[in-house]
Amino acid sequence: MKIFSKEQIYEGDKLTAERQNISSTDLMERAGTQIFNWMHMRMQGAQVPIHIFCGIGNNGGDGLVLARHLILDGYNVNTYVVNCSEKRSKDFLVNYDRIKNVTKKWPILLKCEEDFPEINPEDIIVDAVFGIGLNRPVDEWVKNLFMHFRASRAFTLAIDIPSGLLTDKVIEDENAVVWAGYTLSFASPKLVFFLPETAKYTVQWEVLDIGLDQEFLHTTQTEAELIGKFEVLPNYIPREKFANKGQFGHSLIIGGTYGKIGAVTLSSRAALSAGAGLVTAYIPKCGYTVLQSSLPEAMVITDVDEERITSIDFDLEPTVIGIGMGVGTHSKTVSAFEVFLKTNKVPLVIDADGINILSKKKTLLKLLPPQTVITPHPKELERLIGAWSNDFDKLKKAKAFSKKYDVILLIKGAHTITIYDDKLYVNTTGNPGLATAGSGDVLTGIITGLISQGYNPVVASIIGVYLHGKSADIAVEDLGYQSLIASHVIEYLGEAYLDLFKQPEPVQQADP
Template sequence: MKLFSKEQIYEADRLTIERQNISSADLMERAGTQLFNWMHARMQGAQVPVHVFCGIGNNGGDGLVLARHLTTHGYHVKTYIVNYSDKRSKDFLINYDRIKSVTKDWPVLLTDDESFPEINPKDIIVDAVFGIGLNRPVVAWVVALFDHFRASKAFTLSVDVPSGLYLDKAPEHTNNVVSASFTLSFAAPKLAFFLPQTAQHTVQWDVLDIGFDQEYLSSVDTEAELIAKHEVLFLFKPRTKFSHKGQFGHSLIIGGSYGKIGAVTLACKGALSAGSGLVTAYIPKCGYTALQASLPEAMVITDTDKNCISNINVAMQPSVVGLGVGMGTDSKTLKAFEAFLKENKSPLVLDADGLNMLAQHTALLKMLPAQTVLTPHPKELERLIGVWKDDFDKLEKVKAFAHTYNVIVVIKGAHTITISNNKLYVNTTGNPGLATAGSGDVLTGIITGLISQGYAPLEATVFGVYLHGKAADIAVGKYGYQSLLASHVIDYLGAAYLDLFKKPDSQDREQEKEGS
């Protein structure tokens, strides 16, 4: 699913009006009616007090259309105009007149905190104060109104975006944004719904189709894309009846050090479970018995050094190399890493200490093969790109880094984001159970195993992140968040593959919206 920018939404609005030969007021009527249909289907005439707070722009106009329909259908509605400016949009004024024509209970003008209405916990708040066009700080008394919403503990439904939320930068303060229980977003969700600093402002979201021009929506290229089952299903490469292991590549996992052979074991098992035809581990001698005993499906080559990687000497030409898990950053290991990069001709996936050595010796970045996949956790990412001031700044820094070195970067999180060629792929699977030791090693193995089968590095990364999260989502049903282990994710990877061909149910759709 495409995640449109503010400018693209405005262009969709303009083209829809032009190509469908309608007025902007007609499009606003359509949006407000869809809001009403969503609420009406769930309320079924329930006489719960509904407080509709409308700004004086187009978002407020949408709220006025909603309030009018709620009123004419017999709901208990109270409408308020949040008068934060002397300017009014044309379509707001049209719908202000329309709502006054259907009720004697005209909208109440709010101008300061002394006029805030009483709201009870069992009431419903509709937030239609600001839309996507907000480009200046929220005035103090409107912030106080948002605090009033929170203090009421009432269910809060935001129109398009929680008011006060920018689409391209972090808010000045969290209190400057409405805390929405649910957001009804027009055409598509917004990128801000998936970033840690801004996602907190809406618990759940849904998308309303308001009839934007489909030709434009389908043809425009967006910076960000939301990755769910529908998107990854098109990446899946089926196997034929006469397939054999030689067709699915040979993955080489390089890593491990004394006390950290488990990381390599997890990565190797992840690669095998993702479908790699063969997997070989290159590890220090100290890990030979442990790895051979714990994972008989993998082959093992040992370094001459007992406790660390000191000289990467492999005769075979692997389909792909996954390097860094449990590797350490010993001076001998660094020399071996540099020598390997100079000679390597295979696609490369780097994690953990492979990334730490890059961060410490940035000249090595120029030796990476094109489209090398980097899978840093937050601290490793900071070592690579420096400190960021907010999530949007982080995205810009990662895009610049990925472009400079022609690499793919995975930003791990509740909604893991893959960045390549200035494009963002926002994942919808995964849960807090993945915050456990070894889950990153498993992801490295999965991506490596997919590349070995012939998936392009970007395809393998986007697909691998999805499968990794989906396996955790299935496994957490048995183990819960606290008891989920990295090895459980591997155990449920097959179920994640099978789930690709299961018809999605309502629970699947809700999980995609919640990212859990």
């Protein structure tokens, strides 16, 4: 699913009006009606007090359309105009006149805190104060209105975006934003719904189709894309009946030190479970017995050193190499890594201490093959690209880093973002159970195993992140967040694959 910028949404509105020969007022009517349909389907005429707070722009106009339809359908509606400016949009004024024609209960003008209505916890708040066009700080009394919403503990439904939230900047004052329980977003979700600093302002979101021009929706290229099952499935490579293991590549997993052979074991096992035809682990001598006995499906090559990697020398021809898990940053290991990078031409997936070595010796970044995949956790990312002031600054730095070194960079989190070629791929799977030791090693193994099978490194990263999160989502249903460990993610990976082909459950229709 594409994530459109606010500028693109404005362009889509304009093109839709032109191509469908409708006015902006007609498009507003369509949007407000869709919100009404959404609420009516769920409320079925329930007489819960509904408080609709409308700004004086187009978002407020959407709120007025909604209020009019709710009133005409017999709902218990209180409508308010948040008088935060003397300017009113044309479509707001049209719908202000229309609502006055259907009810004697005209919208109440709010100008200060003394005008705030009483709101009970059982009531419903609809936030239609500001839309995506907000470009200035919120007035103090309006901020206090938002705090009044929150203090009421009433369910809050935001139209398009929680008021006060910007689409391209982080708000410093969390009290100057509406905290919504649900947001109905037009055309596409907003990127801020998925960033750590801004996702908290809406618990859930849903996209409403307001009939924007189909050509615009299909042909417009966006900076960000939301990745779910239906984005992953078209890229899946099926297996032929007479396939053999040689067709699915040979993954080489390099890493481990004394006491950290588990990291390499997890990555190797994940690469196999992701579908690699062959997997060889390159480890210190101390890990030989451990890995051979715990993962008989993998082959093992050992370094001459007992406790760490001091040279990287092998006589096989791997399809892809995953490197860095538990490898440490000893000077001999760093030297071995540098020598390896100077001669290596094989696609790479780099994790953990491999990233830390790159952070300490950034000249090594120029030795990476094109489209190397780098999978840092937050502190490793900071060491790599430098500190950031907020989430948007982090994305900016990460994109610049990816472009400079031609690498695929993962920003891990609740919505892991894969970055390459100025494009953001925002993942939708995963849960807090993944906050456990070894889950990153598993992700590295999955991506390595996918590249081994012939997936493009960008596609392998996107699919790998999705399957990693989906496996955890399935596993957590049986195990809970606290009991989920990295090995479980591998164990449920097969179910994550199978889920790609499951048809959605049919919706049960209520008896008439």
